[in-house]
Amino acid sequence: MPQGKPAVVPRDGLTTRQRRNRPLVVVHTGEMKGKSTAAFGLALRGWNQGWSIGVFQFVKSARWKVGEEAAFRALGRWHETTDEGGPVEWHKMGEGWSWSRKKGTEQDHATAALEGWREIARRLAGGRHTLYVLDEFTYPLKWGWIDVDEVVATLRDRPGHQHVVITGRDAPAALIDAADLVVEMTKVKHPMDGGQKGQRGIEW
């Protein structure tokens, strides 16, 4: 329920409209549920604005997150049929490196993740989408598979009006420094503490 009132008005020479329309880097981090779901909820808003939405998942599993993927694929097809909303592309990056897959060495996985990031960097340079969701992208950064300074420079130099939302635990400090908006999802209470397991429709 934000009121839309800035705490201070900066003396940056920008008009309110220019400031309002500044493209954002958003990070959802923390130990708790809600990082990815909030990113996809945000993407619903962008979809409704007619934005081109690009989703890039850096974790792959047979069943993981089929919910959001199916819904966004449906929204993409709805756009094609009715012209409502915007186009949606959904990519699983580095399909080879998920923990759920037995094949492939760690080096293969790291290379695949890096190739995935390079594709995103090309799209950012070309202004391909208006909103990018880089889901679980903090993990390949944390593991050193992708260089965080390269990511920060690419984000900083991206042209035009492109929003980027990055999710995952343990966001690197350099990424947090570079972000405009950072939310930490913190735990007050979780049913797994009481022995409950994850369930369909809630966890994926």
Next chain:
Amino acid sequence: MPQGKPAVVPRDGLTTRQRRNRPLVVVHTGEMKGKSTAAFGLALRGWNQGWSIGVFQFVKSARWKVGEEAAFRALGRWHETTDEGGPVEWHKMGEGWSWSRKKGTEQDHATAALEGWREIARRLAGGRHTLYVLDEFTYPLKWGWIDVDEVVATLRDRPGHQHVVITGRDAPAALIDAADLVVEMTKVKHPMDGGQKGQRGIEW
């Protein structure tokens, strides 16, 4: 990236399957963005399971949250056309009491909100939906328009397998006690701190 491993296995006489499929009360609270977007992201997962989704918004404004509403209305129509996903109902409760509306006294607004809640209670008693999103529902609780003990009792006694997600700042302690899962969205960094105003596609 939950691993689905419970920290302890409770001695409650339930099988893993029964425990897994227990219906949840989820609360998204805290000062930061992400409470509602994460609830709607969760609803995408439920939609994909074919669940009946009921959204009840307790804040109404001409432009507010049109993004999620348009997207879920599209998903509901997609379901009707293709039978993919589940049905969606979207209700604005107590349309009379929003701050954006000049007409009506506070008493009118409180009455409208209470009537909205009573309709939800009837649906819960009747097992109408599988997932309920009660968006911004903490505010009428906080303002004393709806009795939190009545809400907690209704949630506790709801029949069948109905999940309820409640969003908003300042969730009452009795609601947190009654919930299975509580996430607090906390601020690490927000562009409004630097004077930026809310923008289309991001804030609504």
